[in-house]
Amino acid sequence: MAKILVLGAGISGHTASTWLKKKLGKKHDVIVVAPTMHYHWIPSNIWIGVGRMTPDQVKFRLENRYKKSGIIFKQAKAVSIHPEGNEKSDRGYVTIEYTGQDKIGETETVEYDFLINATGPQLKFDATEGLGPGKNTVSVCSFSHAAEAWEKLKESIERMEKGEKQKFIIGTGHPGATCQGAAFEYILNVHYEIAKRKLEHLAEFKWLTNEYEVGDFGMGGAYIKRGGYITSTKTFAESFLKERNIGWIKRAGVKKVEPGKIFYELLDGTEHEETFDFSMLIPAFSGPGMKAYNKKGEDITSVLFAPNGFMKVDADYTKKPFEEWKASDWPSTYQNPDYKNIFAAGIAFAPPHPISKPMFSPNGTGIFPAPPRTGMPSGVIGKVIADNIIDWIKKGDDSLKHKASMARMGAACIVSAGFGHFKGAAATMTVFPIVQDWEKYPTYGRDLRYTVGEAGLAGHWLKWFMHYMFLHKAKGYPFWWLLPE
Amino acid sequence: MKEQEMRTEAYSEESYPPMPTKTTLFWRRFWPWQVIRWIVLNIKILRIVVGGHS
Numbered sequence: 001m002a003k004i005l006v007l008g009a010g011i012s013g014h015t016a017s018t019w020l021k022k023k024l025g026k027k028h029d030v031i032v033v034a035p036t037m038h039y040h041w042i043p044s045n046i047w048i049g050v051g052r053m054t055p056d057q058v059k060f061r062l063e064n065r066y067k068k069s070g071i072i073f074k075q076a077k078a079v080s081i082h083p084e085g086n087e088k089s090d091r092g093y094v095t096i097e098y099t100g101q102d103k104i105g106e107t108e109t110v111e112y113d114f115l116i117n118a119t120g121p122q123l124k125f126d127a128t129e130g131l132g133p134g135k136n137t138v139s140v141c142s143f144s145h146a147a148e149a150w151e152k153l154k155e156s157i158e159r160m161e162k163g164e165k166q167k168f169i170i171g172t173g174h175p176g177a178t179c180q181g182a183a184f185e186y187i188l189n190v191h192y193e194i195a196k197r198k199l200e201h202l203a204e205f206k207w208l209t210n211e212y213e214v215g216d217f218g219m220g221g222a223y224i225k226r227g228g229y230i231t232s233t234k235t236f237a238e239s240f241l242k243e244r245n246i247g248w249i250k251r252a253g254v255k256k257v258e259p260g261k262i263f264y265e266l267l268d269g270t271e272h273e274e275t276f277d278f279s280m281l282i283p284a285f286s287g288p289g290m291k292a293y294n295k296k297g298e299d300i301t302s303v304l305f306a307p308n309g310f311m312k313v314d315a316d317y318t319k320k321p322f323e324e325w326k327a328s329d330w331p332s333t334y335q336n337p338d339y340k341n342i343f344a345a346g347i348a349f350a351p352p353h354p355i356s357k358p359m360f361s362p363n364g365t366g367i368f369p370a371p372p373r374t375g376m377p378s379g380v381i382g383k384v385i386a387d388n389i390i391d392w393i394k395k396g397d398d399s400l401k402h403k404a405s406m407a408r409m410g411a412a413c414i415v416s417a418g419f420g421h422f423k424g425a426a427a428t429m430t431v432f433p434i435v436q437d438w439e440k441y442p443t444y445g446r447d448l449r450y451t452v453g454e455a456g457l458a459g460h461w462l463k464w465f466m467h468y469m470f471l472h473k474a475k476g477y478p479f480w481w482l483l484p485e
Numbered sequence: 486m487k488e489q490e491m492r493t494e495a496y497s498e499e500s501y502p503p504m505p506t507k508t509t510l511f512w513r514r515f516w517p518w519q520v521i522r523w524i525v526l527n528i529k530i531l532r533i534v535v536g537g538h539s
C-alpha cells in the first residue's frame with residue numbers, strides 16, 4: 001500500500017488528490033493536508049468583491065467531499081518536510097500543525113511514499129508597508145478578503161450617492177507583484193457597478209501597475225489578430241480601460257501605503273504619491289515558508305526550495321540573461337531533482353525565470369511582474385503529477401511519461417466586466433503557449449490561432465460556465481471526471 | 486460614458502488606444518453572434534487544454 005500526501009487543497013492539490021483516489025482506489029492512501037476547511041473557487045472572488053456573490057456561492061466544505069471519496073483530510077498546515085526521514089526511519093515525512101478538527105495547535109508527523117506540494121502562493125502583504133486588509137487597502141485574493149472589499153466598496157458607493165467624489169485605485173501593490181488579470185477584472189467590475197448606479201460622474205478610476213506596458217499581464221504581453229492587424233495586448237487592454245474612462249499609471253512599484261495615500265517609484269527612478277478613497281492592490285507572492293531537514297536534522301530548505309519559497313523542480317535554474325532564456329527551461333514533470341518522490345504542483349513550483357522582461361529603476365528596484373500561473377495550468381499540472389504517480393504505483397513505471405510544460409500549454413484568462421445574462425461583458429484572452437517559444441514560433445513567440453483577445457458576451461458566458469463547471473467537478477458531482485482541467 | 490463627455494487630450498497616454506465604434510459594441514452584445522463566438526472560444530480552449538499535456 002502506497003501513501004500519497006498532498007499539501008494544499010486548491011485547484012492543483014484538489015485535482016491531484018481526487019484523481020489519485022479515483023484511479024488508485026481503496027488499496028492506497030491519499031491524504032490531504034490543508035489549513036482551511038473549504039475548497040474555494042478563487043476566480044469568482046471578483047464577484048464577491050462587488051457584492052454579486054456571497055462567499056457561500058464559491059466554497060464548500062472539504063471534509064464531506066473527501067469522506068465521500070475516501071480521502072483522508074487533515075485540517076492543518078505543513079510546517080516542515082523531512083524527505084530522508086529521521087534516525088528511526090528512512091521514510092519521508094511532513095510535520096503538520098492542526099488549524100481545525102478540534103486539534104488546533106497540535107502537531108503531528110505524516111509519513112509518505114509520494115509527496116505533492118500544492119500549497120499555492122502566500123500573500124505577502126507585509127512586503128509593502130501599509131498594504132492589505134486590516135491596513136489601508138483591500139484584496140480579492142481570498143473569499144474573506146473579497147467580502148471585506150465589498151463592504152468598503154459599498155461605503156464608497158454610499159458616499160457617491162450622497163454626492164461625494166471618490167477615487168478608485170486598483171492594480172498591483174508591490175514592484176514584483178503578479179496576477180494582473182485578477183486586478184484588471186476587478187477594476188472593470190467596480191466600474192460596471194458604479195456605472196450601473198449612474199454614479200460615474202463622481203468616480204475617478206486609475207489602474208496602477210508594475211507592467212512595462214498595460215496588457216503585459218506578467219507574460220510579456222501577447223500578439224493577437226484583431227481588426228485586420230496583428231496587434232499587441234497593450235492595445236487591447238488599453239482600449240478596454242479607455243472605453244470606460246479609466247486612466248493608468250504603469251511601470252510603478254508601490255513602496256508604501258498610508259491611509260488614503262499610495263507611494264510608488266517609477267521605472268525612471270522618480271518617486272510619486274497618489275491619493276485614493278478605495279484601493280485594491282495585489283500583494284507580492286511567495287511560497288508558504290515551509291522548512292526542510294535532512295536525516296541528521298540539518299536545514300536543507302535551500303536544497304528543496306528557491307529563495308522565494310517555491311519548490312525546485314525539473315526546470316533549468318541556471319542564471320542567464322533574459323534574451324537567452326528558452327522554452328525548454330520550463331519544467332514538465334514537476335519532480336524535485338534531489339528527491340524523486342517529491343513533486344510541486346500549481347503555483348508551488350519555482351519558475352525558472354520571469355516571462356516579462358526584468359526591468360530595474362536607476363535605484364536598483366526591480367519593477368516588473370513575476371510570472372503568473374493561472375488556474376488552467378495549475379489544474380493540468382496537478383493531473384499530470386497524479387497520472388505519473390499512478391503509473392509508478394500501479395505499473396512500477398517511474399519514467400514520468402505524462403508531461404505538461406507551461407511552454408507547451410495554453411491558458412485562458414477571462415476577465416469579466418459586468419453581470420447578468422445579457423448585460424455582462426468580458427475580455428477573453430487565451431494564449432498558447434503560456435511561455436513564449438521563440439524557436440517554434442519565431443515571429444510572435446506564440447501560435448496566433450490559439451492566442452486570442454476578444455471582447456463580448458461570449459466571454460462572460462464562459463466565465464459563468466466555468467464557475468458552475470469547476471465547482472461541479474471539485475464537488476465530485478456525477479461524471480466530474482469527464483470535465484477537462 | 487457617452488463619447489461627448491469623455492475628453493481626449495492629445496499626447497496623453499489615454500489618447501492612443503482605439504475606441505470601439507457603435508457597431509463594434511453592437512456585435513459584442515448581439516447574442517446570436519455571441520453564441521457562435523462562445524462555441525468557437527470553447528473549441529479553442531478545449532484544444533489548448535487537450536494539446537497542452539501528454
Ligand SMILES: Cc1cc2nc3c(=O)[nH]c(=O)nc-3n(C[C@H](O)[C@H](O)[C@H](O)COP(=O)(O)OP(=O)(O)OC[C@H]3O[C@@H](n4cnc5c(N)ncnc54)[C@H](O)[C@@H]3O)c2cc1C
Pocket residue numbers: 007008009010011012013033034035036042043044045046076077078079118119120121140141142179182288290345346347348373374375376378412413414415
Ligand atoms: C481574484 C483572483 C481571480 C483569478 N481569476 C483567474 C481566472 O479567471 N482564471 C484562471 O485561470 N486563474 C485565475 N486566478 C488564478 C488561480 O486562482 C490560481 O492560479 C490557482 O488558484 C492556483 O492554484 P494552486 O492550487 O496552485 O493554489 P491555490 O488555489 O491558492 O491553493 C493552495 C492551497 O494550499 C493550501 N496551503 C497554503 N499553505 C499551506 C501549508 N503550509 N500547508 C498545507 N496547505 C497549505 C491553501 O489553503 C490552499 O488550499 C485568479 C486568482 C485570483 C486571486
